[in-house]
Amino acid sequence: MTGTKTADDEKHLLTGATGFLGSHIMAGLLSQGKGVVIAGRSSGGESLKERIGRLLTWFGIEHLEGLLEFYETDFLKRRLGLGEDEYETLCGRGLSIIHCASDTSFAEKNRARVMKSNVESLTEILNFAHKSRTRCFHFMSTAYAAGIDSIECPEALVNSAHFTNVYEESKAHAENIVYGRCREGEIPYTILRPSIVYGNSVTGRSLRFNALYYPIRSLQLIRDIYLDDIKNNYGRKSAECGIYMNEDGALHLPIRIFMPHDGTINLIPVDYFTETILSILEKPETETFYHITGNNPERMARLVSYTERFLNIHGIEVVIGTSSAEEMRNPPEELFDHFIKAFRPYISDKRVFMRENTDRATSGALPPDLSYEIFQRCMAFAVSADWGKRFNVLRP
Ligand SMILES: NC(=O)c1ccc[n+]([C@@H]2O[C@H](COP(=O)([O-])OP(=O)(O)OC[C@H]3O[C@@H](n4cnc5c(N)ncnc54)[C@H](OP(=O)(O)O)[C@@H]3O)[C@@H](O)[C@H]2O)c1
Incomplete structure (x- = not known):
C-alpha cells in the first residue's frame, strides 16, 4: 500500500478498476487529484498493483504522490478476504464505494459464474458498506437491467421477468438486492446504468473492443x-x-x-461516461437511479x-x-x-431510457452524436490495436 494524501472524505473505494469502465473512473478521479482505494485481484502472475501500473501507463498518468492504495480482495470471502485488523481499519474510514466489478459475459454456459460474481458477491461488499457507514454505495449496473418487458424505461427499479441474456438478468437481480439491503440498512446508494460504451470520442482510444x-x-x-x-x-x-x-x-x-x-442501438463514448460519473460523484442524490445513455440512439x-x-x-x-x-x-x-x-x-432495440436524474446531475450534457469522424477514429484505433489482441492492457 502506498501513502495517502487526500482526506478520506474525498476518497472513493473502487472495485473493477482493472476493467474498461472502472479504469476510466480511476483515471478520472486521479485527474481531479482525488485519492482512490483500489479493491481488486491479482491475475496471470501479476499483482493488483502491477496491473494498475500498466493501466496508469496507458492513461499517461504519473506523479501520483500517494493518491492510490491497493487492497487485494476476494468479494466471495468473509471480510472481502482481508485480515481482521486490515478490514476494521478500512471500515473505520467511511469511504464512498463505487462497485464497478462485474462478470460481463452474456453466455448462458457461464450462468453459474456470472451469478456468483454479480449477485452472490454482493453480500460481503454490502456488509462492508454497512459496517463502514459509507458516504454512498454507488452500484454500477446497466440500462439493460430494465429487461425486455417494457419500451419506456424509468430511472427506477424495474421488475422485469424477461431478459436478453444471463448478464442482464444478473444485473437486475443485483439491483434488487442493493436496493433492498441499502434501504433496510440505511446505506446511502445510487444505481448507475450506462448503455453501451465505446471508445473515446476525441482520441478514438479504447481498452475493450466488444459490443459496437x-x-x-x-x-x-x-x-x-x-x-x-x-x-x-x-x-x-x-x-x-x-x-x-x-x-x-x-x-x-x-x-x-x-x-x-x-x-436503434444506444451508444455512448467512454469520455462522456467518465464525465457523467464524475458529475454524479461530485453531488450524488442518494436513492437515485441514473441512466447514462444517449438521447439519440443510432x-x-x-x-x-x-x-x-x-x-x-x-x-x-x-x-x-x-x-x-x-x-x-x-x-x-x-x-x-x-x-x-x-x-x-x-442492434434493433426499441427501449427508451428516461434520464431526468442524469440531466439534473450533468446540467443536461448529452453525449456527442456518433459522427463518421468519431466512428473512423475509434475503428482506426481498434484496427491499430488488432481489436485488443495487440497492446491488450487489460490482460497480462
Ligand atoms: N462496457 C460497457 O459497455 C458497459 C455498459 C453498461 C454497464 N457496464 C457495467 O460496467 C461495469 C464495468 O464493465 P466493464 O465493461 O468495465 O467490464 P470489464 O472490462 O469486463 O471489467 C470487469 C471488472 O470486474 C472485475 N471482476 C469481474 N469478475 C470479478 C469477480 N468475480 N471478482 C472480482 N472482480 C471481478 C474484473 O476484474 P479482473 O480484471 O480481475 O477480472 C474487472 O476489473 C460492470 O458492472 C458492467 O456491468 C458496462
Whole structure:
C-alpha cells in the first residue's frame, strides 16, 4: 500500500478498476487529484498493483504522490478476504464505494459464474458498506437491467421477468438486492446504468473492443477472407457468393443483416461516461437511479454506411422483418450471423431510457452524436490495436 494524501472524505473505494469502465473512473478521479482505494485481484502472475501500473501507463498518468492504495480482495470471502485488523481499519474510514466489478459475459454456459460474481458477491461488499457507514454505495449496473418487458424505461427499479441474456438478468437481480439491503440498512446508494460504451470520442482510444466493435470487426474479417480469395484463388469462392471487386476498388460484399423489427442501438463514448460519473460523484442524490445513455440512439442503417466507408466495401443491406430469404443465407451472411449472435438483440432495440436524474446531475450534457469522424477514429484505433489482441492492457 502506498501513502495517502487526500482526506478520506474525498476518497472513493473502487472495485473493477482493472476493467474498461472502472479504469476510466480511476483515471478520472486521479485527474481531479482525488485519492482512490483500489479493491481488486491479482491475475496471470501479476499483482493488483502491477496491473494498475500498466493501466496508469496507458492513461499517461504519473506523479501520483500517494493518491492510490491497493487492497487485494476476494468479494466471495468473509471480510472481502482481508485480515481482521486490515478490514476494521478500512471500515473505520467511511469511504464512498463505487462497485464497478462485474462478470460481463452474456453466455448462458457461464450462468453459474456470472451469478456468483454479480449477485452472490454482493453480500460481503454490502456488509462492508454497512459496517463502514459509507458516504454512498454507488452500484454500477446497466440500462439493460430494465429487461425486455417494457419500451419506456424509468430511472427506477424495474421488475422485469424477461431478459436478453444471463448478464442482464444478473444485473437486475443485483439491483434488487442493493436496493433492498441499502434501504433496510440505511446505506446511502445510487444505481448507475450506462448503455453501451465505446471508445473515446476525441482520441478514438479504447481498452475493450466488444459490443459496437463486434460487427465491424466481423465484416473486416469476412472482407479479408474474400479479398484473399480474389488475390490468391482467382476469386472462385467469391464468385459463388456474388462477391467481386468494383471498378472503384471497393469490394462488393452482399450481406443482408436481418432485423426482426426497426430499432436503434444506444451508444455512448467512454469520455462522456467518465464525465457523467464524475458529475454524479461530485453531488450524488442518494436513492437515485441514473441512466447514462444517449438521447439519440443510432440506427443500424447509419452504422452500416459508416462501416462500408471505413472498410471500403459495398453491398451490406439492413432487412427489417424475417422472410423466407432468411433461410437461404449465403456463406458470408452465415459467418456474420455467427459472429454477432450475442450482440444481435442490441442492434434493433426499441427501449427508451428516461434520464431526468442524469440531466439534473450533468446540467443536461448529452453525449456527442456518433459522427463518421468519431466512428473512423475509434475503428482506426481498434484496427491499430488488432481489436485488443495487440497492446491488450487489460490482460497480462
Ligand atoms: N462496457 C460497457 O459497455 C458497459 C455498459 C453498461 C454497464 N457496464 C457495467 O460496467 C461495469 C464495468 O464493465 P466493464 O465493461 O468495465 O467490464 P470489464 O472490462 O469486463 O471489467 C470487469 C471488472 O470486474 C472485475 N471482476 C469481474 N469478475 C470479478 C469477480 N468475480 N471478482 C472480482 N472482480 C471481478 C474484473 O476484474 P479482473 O480484471 O480481475 O477480472 C474487472 O476489473 C460492470 O458492472 C458492467 O456491468 C458496462
